[in-house]
Amino acid sequence: MASISYRQNPNPIFAPVTLMTGSPAFSRASSSLAVNMKRSYENALNLLETRRRKARPTAPAPSTGQDSPIPIASAVKGIPSLENDVDRLNIIHVTGTKGKGSTCAFTRSFLHAHGVRTGFPKRIGLYTSPDLQCIRERIQIDNQPITEDLFTRYFFEVWETLAAPNQAQSTRQPRYLQLLLLLAFHTFIKEGIDAAIVETHHGGEYCATNVVRRPIVTGITSLGLDHVAQLGPTVEDIAWHKSGIFKPGAPAFSVVQDPGPAEVLQKRAAERNTALTFVSPSDTLPVNNRVLSVPVQRLNCSLAIQLASAFLQAKDSKQVLSSDDISKGIDNFSWLGRFETIKSGNSQWYLDGAHNPLSLEQAAEWFANNVNATERPMYRVLIFSHFSEERDGVDLLTTLAHALSRHKALPNHVIFTTYHEREDGSTRIDKTLKVPETPFPDLCSIYSSLWKEFHPDATVSTEPTIEQAIRRAEQISHQEGAMEAFVTGSLHLVGGALSLLRP
CATH class of the missing domain: 3.90.190.20 (Mur ligase, C-terminal domain)
Structure with a gap:
């Protein structure tokens, strides 16, 4: 079983960890594709593109019956197995139908403001999708997409490990999004990230991002009918899938939902042995017509405040998100192509x-x-x-x-x-x-x-x-x-x- 070792990580926050790749890896054909290939940004993109599927599945995943959380050892069919490395990334896991990206960006902005004031977190990673202008938007560190050099270096480290001869014969390749997720985790670990904000692709229970076993906190934004072919047909079905990111002991937050999906979320939280808190728009937010001129952004912002506050409290009970952190976080908020x-x-x-x-x-x-x-x-x-x-x-x-x-x-x-x-x-x-x-x-x-x-x-x-x-x-x-x-x-x-x- 191949591995990418992080034992030389200089960041003392993380214990020695190893990224295991036991479920899908690369076939002989994919392995030969990279033989003698120059490690360039363009070649990395070309290899990544070979992993894109032609279309999403049209049959919905089951949303009723026995609860089946994803085992980290084998994960969902086609998702690389990850061991303790991901657990130590200090992850904030976010899902929902609308507002995931904005909520993640608000959370990052609040944590950054707090880090500037207190020294923690120093480095913040963000994994999100899709991208608007370039693929590197999906993997960001400190409010910037990773550079072409970093993308190229870490992509080939992951690709060549998965394509190793002892991997290629018995296992299958990860798909496009799964490979990007692996790349994000690998990048965050190698770069010594103090906090990682991870947005689901879509869904939750069967999403590749749900290999995260021990998030610090989880959040759900507004729910509605989208991706119904995979998650539907009702909003209650969608709520079941989204709440699959709930984990025992990790506090969960959701914006206020309609009664039907809210009941599903509460039931799932109880099954996962976690406390669920519903968040309404805060009436103490500062005035900012640029950022908070639309009600949904006030709601996303309020959810992000709870996520950032719970994260800091979980890491150190003395860490408190201050009103100044919130004000500066809102002033410095940006999210490409949204409002x-x-x-x-x-x-x-x-x-x-x-x-x-x-x-x-x-x-x-x-x-x-x-x-x-x-x-x-x-x-x-x-x-x-x-x-x-x-x-x-x-x-x-x-x-x-x-x-x-x-x-x-x-x-x-x-x-x-x-x-x-x-x-x-x-x-x-x-x-x-x-x-x-x-x-x-x-x-x-x-x-x-x-x-x-x-x-x-x-x-x-x-x-x-x-x-x-x-x-x-x-x-x-x-x-x-x-x-x-x-x-x-x-x-x-x-x-x-x-x-x-x-x-």
Whole structure:
């Protein structure tokens, strides 16, 4: 059994640990693929890409019957076995339907502010998904994606260990996300992280991230219907899956939920022998219109305060998250592509990667709160794109149209576009685009017809790339003298827009 040893780790917080790789490893074909391969960032990305599955499973995992927590020795089918190394990473484990990324980012920001003041934690790791602009966003240390050099070095250390001849004959390869998770754990251990915030991929009980046996604290954000093919069909089923991250002795926190899923969470907490606390929006949060202008962010922020506070108390009863830590954490909060604004000349851009009904409702409210607060109404443009085999784009667009109408923030001009970023066809090597089977022009035509039915007075157009959609909006701004543009519907769209608006 191969291993990656951390016995030389200079950080005294961690005892000697070993990353064991007993469940999946690499076949002879994958092993030969890396023979004599140069250790470059691009080659690491190419090897990682070979582990991407064509599509997610369509059959739901069981959500009733016997509780079956994931044994660390064999984990879920296809997930590498990890021994005591992960247990010593001081993990905050977060799941939910909407707000996971923001909650993780708030938690990181609070712990960072506390660390600056007290000296602990000094280094904070964050594992999250998906990425908007580059794959390294998924593995961050101290508020920055790891460098290309670190990504390359640690990727090949993991890859070559898994591809060792004594591994290749008896075991199978980890998939794309499982390999990224291994890379994140390996990176955090080698870099001496004091606290690691880990966001689930989706689900919880059968998520690869649930190899974490001893988190310091766990958290659940708002629940809703998403990934129903794997987790559904009801929100109670989804609550069962999400609460799979609860562990004995690790305090659990959840934002307030509807009665049905709340009951499921309480039952699961009792089964897992942990205390569950429901968190409402705090009425003592400082005023910050940039960060807390939308109610859901106040809720995510309140949950993060509880997670950070419980983490510090668990590590040292004398550690207390102060009001100054909270204030500075909020002031320094940032989360790429979520409730993000960019000012450019006379144009104001509002970007949110919402891609399910719940998140689109919240994004529409946030946009309306901002544009309706301006003294002089400006011309409004909506740029929308969503192409997925898992979600109904027509349903999402319908949700968005009704939400914008209800909040009196309907656009004057709607631009539908694709996930293709640049007009010349160039792409970034560390951003992979999954193109759906349904042709883009057909879907854009469907979206255009649908919007004209909703709001006949709106001007509707389509553009073949994100770059051309941005350019079209800028031309409109020039013609109208000013513009407020709302970019939403997909993380692919928002990531591409950000790379153009703020390279």
